[in-house]
């Protein structure tokens with residue numbers, strides 16, 4: 242009989258199995274062998290045998306390594322330490338095969354060989370190594386041009402959609418901004434000094450392929466402020482032969498009801514378009530984002546730990562996003578200063594904003610209130626305008 | 634102005650005084666140190682620089698306890714195999 246009858250069950254479904262993967266690595270890696278044993282024991286005892294936290298890191302860095310120790314080192318000595326290493330991924334996860342081979346070989350040499358591509362943090366995640374391997378891993382990575390990502394109370398590894406590299410919808414160069422911010426904020430990334438974590442995620446358009454609105458303290462989402470580019474000949478092409486039911490599937494699903502179709506001519510009242518991308522997604526050959534492109538900045542998402550899930554909400558409805566991004570960085574500096582001063586321990590920026598009130602926050606970071614500052618589509622702005630009128 | 638050495642010295646002893654008693658974090662430490670020297674004498678940037686040096690000299694290390702902490706170097710209890 243197998244030593245691990247319970248976790249073997251996890252190989253029986255039609256889906257890919259992480260147990261299968263670990264077993265394959267266990268043929269040549271002792272950590273993986275013990276990992277299976279420890280996991281089986283957890284299933285049997287109905288409790289975890291991992292312990293959390295403590296000091297692990299490489300010299301000078303407060304982030305990038307997540308410490309894990311097991312509570313059963315005598316039974317499973319090869320996984321008494323099982324630390325995770327976060328490697329800062331390239332913008333939009335572009336690797337060549339040489340880079341992937343290098344990372345995998347490094348990990349087979351210094352760790353369990355198990356990886357997770359990619360964590361929701363964005364990082365290339367290497368699972369399972371011991372404390373004494375950390376400095377050699379870091380040295381090797383550095384020599385090959387790689388760096389660790391974030392963890393703890395720091396700027397987390399920024400991540401972005403593949404934007405202009407592959408996508409015609411991109412309204413700014415997400416990959417360049419991601420690379421730029423990663424370099425700009427090296428200190429904030431590696432030397433944690435915030436009340437809690439801070440994540441940047443960048444999407445080139447409101448389709449938001451990296452789900453920045455749900456997963457980042459600061460979401461930077463591409464948009465435009467002029468009119469949707471419309472090619473009437475291409476619209477007619479879609480309409481021909483009923484390829485697309487424009488009345489129902491395009492006009493009928495426009496969330497703001499700002500489109501109309503008379504059977505031959507599509508009209509868009511662009512002032513009332515909220516840039517949801519729906520019509521453009523359905524008819525990409527006929528409709529495209531406008532020409533005056535930039536991004537909107539949203540603040541405050543977090544997944545639930547202390548309170549319920551928060552989505553980020555609009556702080557700046559439109560900003561040009563071109564190197565060196567001075568206006569944006571200036572805003573971030575003011576935001577961090579305020580958060581640093583007023584954020585409570587373990588309070589994400591979104592939670593702080595809820596606590597002190599968005600109107601107050603907007604004023605404190607020196608922005609003008611605008612009607613686009615709403616929590617979600619079709620709700621009222623959270624600004625009370627009376628006091629601003631009174632001041633005039 | 635407080636010198637970098639003075640700030641480092643005070644910062645180190647603050648962390649030492651918390652050892653084994655409290656998991657201390659950077660924003661809290663920064664506040665305490667500025668309070669001690671006074672805002673005219675010591676800025677946030679000065680504390681940042683002092684901490685950076687102490688970490689690079691390995692006199693202090695980063696830890697984790699529901700967010701990043703600052704600690705004296707020690708062998709992790711959990712690490713004893």
Ligand code: HEM
Pocket residue numbers: 289291307309323325327357359360361362364366
């Ligand atoms: C029921 C138990 C657990 C639950 C529900 C859970 C849940 C999660 C979730 C939702 C994430 C974020 C996922 C991501 O970033 O991709 C995460 C990340 C992580 N977990 Fe767990 N976890 C559990 C147990 C464990 C255990 C036992 C370990 C270690 C042995 C562990 C180590 C980690 C690490 C290192 C990360 C960060 C990975 C990364 O950077 O992507 N977790 N966990």
Ligand code: HEM
Pocket residue numbers: 621
């Ligand atoms: C004491 C009486 C009433 C109270 C306390 C009341 C309260 C409210 C509240 C709190 C909302 C939500 C506002 C928001 O979306 O932020 C609302 C929406 C609405 N109410 Fe009333 N209401 C009252 C009477 C009426 C009457 C008499 C009518 C119609 C004749 C009416 C029609 C509506 C409509 C159509 C909406 C939706 C507005 C929208 O689309 O946002 N209400 N009401």
Ligand code: SF4
Pocket residue numbers: 402403404408409410411412444445446447448449450451
């Ligand atoms: S978010 Fe927009 S620009 Fe980025 S990949 Fe998705 S559709 Fe393309």
Ligand code: SF4
Pocket residue numbers: 494495496497498499500509513514515516517518519520521
């Ligand atoms: S982008 Fe969305 S809101 Fe704008 S016209 Fe198209 S469907 Fe309507």
